[in-house]
Amino acid sequence: MKLTALTRYLDDLLNVAAIRDYCPNGLQVEGRAEVRSIVTGVTASQALIEAALSAEADAILVHHGYFWKGEPAPIVGIKGRRIRALIKADISLLAYHLPLDVHPQLGNNAQLAQRMGWVQEGMFGEGDIGLMGRVDADASDVAGIAANLERVLGRKPLVIGDLAQPVRRVAWCTGAAQSYLASAIDAGCDVFISGEISEPTVHLAREAGVAYISAGHHATERYGVQALGEHLAEQFGLRHCFIDIDNPV
CATH class of the missing domain: 3.40.1390.30 (NIF3 (NGG1p interacting factor 3)-like)
Incomplete structure (x- = not known):
């Protein structure tokens, strides 16, 4: 499946244009053009990125992505390491915050x-x-x-x-x-x-x-992104794996 088609489908499904949020929803880091395998997780941490690399994913789909309102803009430090890892591996990052919270079936x-x-x-x-x-x-x-x-x-x-x-x-x-x-x-x-x-x-x-x-x-907030990944797998035949990075909060 083309990354552009996947992004367009998710944006429409989750009604992104109608929801005001504290971060950009949708494609945050662009990777390879073709998507066959998706890893889902709650937060785009370094641990999730490394797990997605091991799983040979083409794209990562999360609830908590990057570029939050009010955070420093420079891509340095921890944020820089995360984004460099994605770009080096040519893996896309898609993130949906409030649109995923409120979806009536998958949210x-x-x-x-x-x-x-x-x-x-x-x-x-x-x-x-x-x-x-x-x-x-x-x-x-x-x-x-x-x-x-x-x-x-x-x-x-x-x-x-x-x-x-x-x-x-x-x-x-x-x-x-x-x-x-x-x-x-x-x-x-x-x-x-x-x-x-x-x-x-x-x-x-x-x-x-x-x-x-x-x-x-x-x-x-572990269940919406899992349901979304399962929906994509069923709808488009993509390989899907949810990876739960332990977090006691």
């Missing part, structure tokens, strides 16, 4: 819900980035949800709030979305799940009487 939020058995009933927050809905009857309190998250994600979550609190409505947004807690509260949720937590989040959750669960930034 991080949708894929987390699928694995957790949550039934989406609505959206909330700026740009409707967060989702909310019902939980499985077997996890009808905060303790049950936390236990299921630990089982599915393989990481013990941090829980703020009453473990025995009944849950009728759950809200979630993967990654660093702790700032959406206030919107989740306004939307009437009983518990909000995200990846990260900040100091003010604790006080807001306690004072609102809404439980907050920090389940891990990396842990909650």
